[in-house]
Amino acid sequence: MLHKAILVTAFVLAAVFSFGQEHAERVYFLHKGKINKETALRKKVKEQNSEKTGVALRDPVKGDGTERPADVVMELIVPEPGTYVLTAEAYPIDPEKLKKEDTTGMRTLKGGFKLGASRPTERIVYDTFRGSKQELGKFEFSNTREKLNIWLPGNLVFCTLSLTPYAAPVAPPEAENYKPTVLPSSGRPRLWVNQESLPTVRKRLQAAEHKDAWEKVKANALKPYHFDFNIDRELFYDEKLEQAIEQKAFFYLVTEDRTVGEEAVDLAAKYLSVLEFGNVSYGDITRELGRAIYTGALVYDWCYDLMDGDTKASMRKDFRRLVRDMEIGWPPFYGVESIVNGHGNEAQICRDMLSWSLAVYDEDPEPYKYVSYTILEQLVPMRKFEYQSPRHNQGVDYGAYRFGWEMHAVWLYYRMLGYPVFDDNIKNLPYYWLYMRLPDGYMLRDGDMFSVKNQGSQPIYWKQPQTMLLCYAYANDPLLKGEFERQGGLPDNPVLFLLLDDPALKAKSDLSGLPLTKDF
Secondary structure, eight states: OHHHHHHHHHHHHHHHHHSSSSSEEEEEEGGGGGETTTTTTEEEEEEETEEEEEEEEOOSSOOOOOOOOSSEEEEOOSSEEEEEEEEEEESSOOOHHHHHOOOOSSSOOEEEEEETTSOEEEEEETTTOOOOOOOOEEEEEEESSEEEEEESSSSEEEEEEEEEEEEOOOOOOHHHHHOOSSOOOOOSOSSSSSSTTTTEEEHHTTTTTGGHHHHHHHHHHOOOOOOOOOTSSBBBOOOHHHHHHHHHHHHHHHOOOHHHHHHHHHHHHHHHBBOOOOHHHOOOOOHHHHHHHHHHHHHHTTGGGGOOOOHHHHHHHHHHHTTTTTTTTTSSSSOOSSSGGGGGGSIIIIIIIHHHHHHHHOOOOHHHHHHHIIIIIIIHHHHHHHHHSOOOTTTTTHHHHHHHHHHHHHHHHHHHHOOOOGGGGTTTTTHHHHHTTTTSSSSSOOOOOOOOOOOOOOOOOOOOOHHHHHHHHTTTTHHHHHHHTTTTTTTHHHHHHHOOOOSSSOOOOOOOOOOOOOOO
């Protein structure tokens, strides 16, 4: 008995000591955990020239998912409560069987996890993207000892679980000490409209040019949306639900219909509380993450007077939880990404984080400090210099895509403040895309181009209508509006169209009055 006590004490001391070092890692072997013998068993698997021991699922297994008893229970020890990153090491038992049954090309196997009293969550434990070493994500430890319940997928040997403290990106001293001189307006709303511009947006809804978009928004807003909500069951990204939330929030903004506004608040708060992206890392999942944060920010700002303190606090907590998994991290200074070029020059900061920081500024000013530093001190002066040449430095495709997100920041500041923070030369840049147009509708190749020239037998007419909307509306330019209409408009985003379009500005399609050449 004394021998066992000494062993346990040594184990605890070793775990605590290992965390005394920065970013130290603790490795747990699943075959040494508490195994549910009715559903799982110890199993060896050959990996290259070695043999590894882990835990595999018995076949068949009664019960579905995390509703049945866990297959393995591990006791995890940390030096103090906080956020930690878990990493799994697991191997398919029969790779050929997995390949044959796969329908996605990723050969994904997912397991279930429940840490302490937290909600069960599903995480990828094997796929072709990251193979046998999968970072499961961030987990919150409420105590120094927590039990981790694990549910295994079939055809998998789960060998080890690694635990490390989570280290957030570190803001540079100039960002940490930044005191913004341009501050959010004191009143509401702030996002896309303020108290002065909101009456103009409302009045424009009656214009014939806005009839189709407004009727679409109105019909969707007035239709009750069924959301199967369960606080104990996580939910993956739901684009249709987000569109419904956005349109209901906008409808409340322009009509003050409390019933619709309260539904928007209820849907947004519930959705964010169960939204979980897990450890999906392939694709550009940060864009879906950001869209969810942006949608929630619209509700927080536009429906602010309909929310009680608990709802606001809950949404702010979920914003903080979600934003950490953005590609650029939080604070937004992870790795080599920056707001000037690359993925950091997309929606992450210019739309999603900026909208969030403006919406919650009254209760939580820290996000705006970091976001405004990156935009006002890094992006604005760089673009003032670069846009002396009316050519985007990232070429036709990436330039148009990323410039569109940049224009979100331009608009969000302009509509909130009533004056611009970006240099006026930004209004001239869109002519670059007019001059790059070829007679067949495609574009001269410039930069890394991801658009496809032909779709079937029909030649493609190159387009980025959302970017064109943001540009013509900001510059009040009829030629750019004509290009927007040639590109088919923006039927899938009626809210943005109604926020920005001025029906009094008539589109001009004739470009013959432009100079035949342009010096970039």
